[in-house]
Amino acid sequence: MCGICGWIDFDRDLGGSDARRVVSDMTATMAYRGPDDEGTWIDGPAALGHRRLAVIDLEGGRQPMALHEDGRPALVLVYGGETYNYRELRQRLVALGHRFDTSSDTEVVLHAHREWGRDDPCIAVSELNGMFAYALWDTAKRELLLVRDRLGIKPLYYYPTRHGVLFGSEPKAILANSLAERAMDADGLRRTLSFVANPDNTVFRGMREVRPGHIVRVTRDGIQQMTYWQLTDSGHTDDVPTTVRRVRELLEDTVQRQLIADVPLSTLLSGGLDSSALTAMAARFSDERIRSFAVDFVGYTENFIPGPWHPTPDGPYVHEVAKYVGTDHTDIMLSADELMDPNVRAAALHA
Template sequence: MCGICGWIDFRHDLGADEHAGTLAAMNRTMACRGPDQEGIWAAGPVALCHRRLAVIDIEGGRQPMHLDDDGAPPLHLVYSGETYDFRELRDELTAAGHRFRTASDTEVVLRAHREWGRRDPRGVPRRLNGMFAYALWDTAAEELVLVRDRLGIKPLYYSPTPDGVLFGSEPKAILAHPLADRTVDGDGLRRLLSFVADPAHVVFRGMREVPPGHVVRVGRHGCREERYWRLTETAHTDDLDSTVAHVRALLEDTTRRQLYADVPLCTLLSGGLDSSALTALAAKNIGTDGGTATGPVRSFAVDFAGYTDHFTADDVRGTPDAPYVHEVARWVGTEHRDVVLRTEDMMDPAVRRATLHARDLPTGIGDLDTSLYLLFRALRSESTVALSGESADEVFGGYRDFHDAGTVAADTFPWLAGRMLNRDPHDPGLLRRSVWESLDVPGHVDDLYRAALAEVPELTGPAADDPHERRMREICFLYLTRFLPNLLDRKDRMSMAVGLEVRVPFCDHRLVSYVFGTPWAFKTSDGREKSLLRAATRDLLPDSVVQRVKSPYPSTQDAGYEKALREQVAGILDEGDDAPVAPLVDRAAISARLDAGDSGIDPAPAGMARRMELERIVDLDTWIRDYDVALSV
């Protein structure tokens, strides 16, 4: 895993000394993503920068990497991520006459572009199984190719300039360049407040993401985006037993592939079906992949001081994680460690600023970010790679919203109509009503919703005449393409902020495509959520975990947390119009919320939503100040 950035300018020589400071500044912002090595290569119109977290071929995988020994015009590459089928591809390329200088997956991708990407660079990522974001400079074509994996596991941003483009793994790399625009206009604020992943657009004006499953080609005549992969309709002909068997085979294969590493590896364990199944599969397959990782598997879980002893159930979180975590660790035989956090850890201003800096955005989800950051920071001292159960809910239909008739029928994104975020879309909350109404966030969300529905592949066969099957296919598509990217970004940013690589086996595109095409009746064959995953891994787990009802990522229930949060908001309110966030918020509404008193943590969804509004005030204020944001509303 790594951080990449760069600059293309067709009117200037970027190898000139005058640009060295700018390139160094851009690359420096990626230091957390790549603490092991750094490299900058600049010549003519191109500059490629790289920070490396060494995971495979520690000595040989240095970047930028160049292919200039085969008599053809050179290719130059900066690469972030992992290609899990690189050994098979290496064998193919060797048979085609390529001679490798390293044992890294980076060189495989570079030579793959020589062999299979000459006419169309999209031919290369179609062959890759992995999570990746990379930039390739083709000297013969004078073209930069930006490539992002199918589901957008690894981030990649770009910002067109009058004479080329700036790009980076994170917005902060682009913002380090003097040409970058720090303005956040109405479109950016709508993106920020919508709780919907927009496949391309970014909060900062003029900046874009490379959409998942796309390449961006940058030449003298501008930038163009080209798709190389999408979710499609496949006529599912397997019966239920065959489907379960195939899901198990895919899970075994993707887990085995993702255990390959030349550095210490672990799993993230929450005691739910997803992470427990993954941990059990890792324990079963570790040492069979040909890599250096061997058992027993190490596992880590996040917990809060006193959480289990004083846990209060609600209709979202019915049980604490710790008892299930410990049962799975004993059952599977992992070397387990709980990372126990206190309120003062999560409210530490330095920690909150670190998480905000990692996200580049004021997410307003508070301890859900800070606790994940602190978990990753703790386990990084013992491991460099972690496997996570992220995306199983989106793939297998795990959220309660999938199974609530009212939410399914709602004419909007299900997570906005469901239990966690359900609120009156016309209620500005703690924002100024004039700002909220001028932004028309509900209208923006509806536009995004209609656009997403238009992308859903048409059903074929008998299922095409079943309205419920069609709607459930839409729900699955919406979660995979408009909700999951937010979770993947959170996981990537919090982990890479401490130099930790987190792999997500449930995002294997073969598994995602296969399960997406299965009938909804298969996904609920035992009358509840995630039937296919449960059936495919039941033999690996204790029955208590197999039967456990889904519980989301934990959130602290310590009343002291909300008290500290209210104090921070009160401090912002005391600044009056001098507070950076003042133009956006309703001071009277905030004051009334604070005057209502501190009744402690309300674990119910409504209480969580109110707390998130306070979190957003703090995050917005810090973000505008720290990022020197120019608001244009």
């Protein structure tokens, strides 16, 4: 999990000390999303910030990352998430003449946009298999692209201003800039009290989400939304054996791709079907012993009261799966007293 943010103002040079301080403050709000590193890049009307949780290429994957042409930055990227097919894309790009300085997936995304996205960024983004949210600044076109993965796994918010836009992985990054109004209207209140997500209503007045499967293009002429992917219903005609085989193939491919990392990996295990299946597959395909974690409350299992939607506690199933699969398991036990501690509450609000 990384954090990205930025500020585009086509009527201002953001290189001054006051603007730099604001960008630094915006970036600092996401320290919990990226504890390993931080960086900013500022040039004229564009300022980008990044907080990094290092997963791939710990040394070479620092951000913001730039693709240089003729000794100058041509594209500058702040990126969060992971592109699972980056190795295949890298091979294709190398065959087309691209040269890489790192082994990170971030650099692959940069070169993918340069190769396939010059005329239509949707073509470049469609090549990516992963979960991601990123911002790409084109120094020649003076154009910002805000991109979100197909299902909206990674968050990305933006706030149009008179002369550009503010953006961030979380609203608090945007609200750290005084151009963003800290106000909630009636629609925002409805959002906080409902269970239905609405990308055009982020609780705060004037703030929006980049829609899943969309690109937001920001230029001096305005803001444009572009769709690069949408879910379609093609019907299901496969028989049961074919369906089972296909689902297994998809799950195995997904798990193997997500095991690519330069740091230890783990699973969050609830004892349910989904997390148990994924944990078992991860243990099967990993070269190292998989660590698993579960979250529970002190006394919950011992004092559990069955209900129509939850007839048994999770704990016993978690331990059965961990034992059967052979994970290095840890239970994270929470207590009401600890959660009511003022310092814990303050940390939760700040995070």
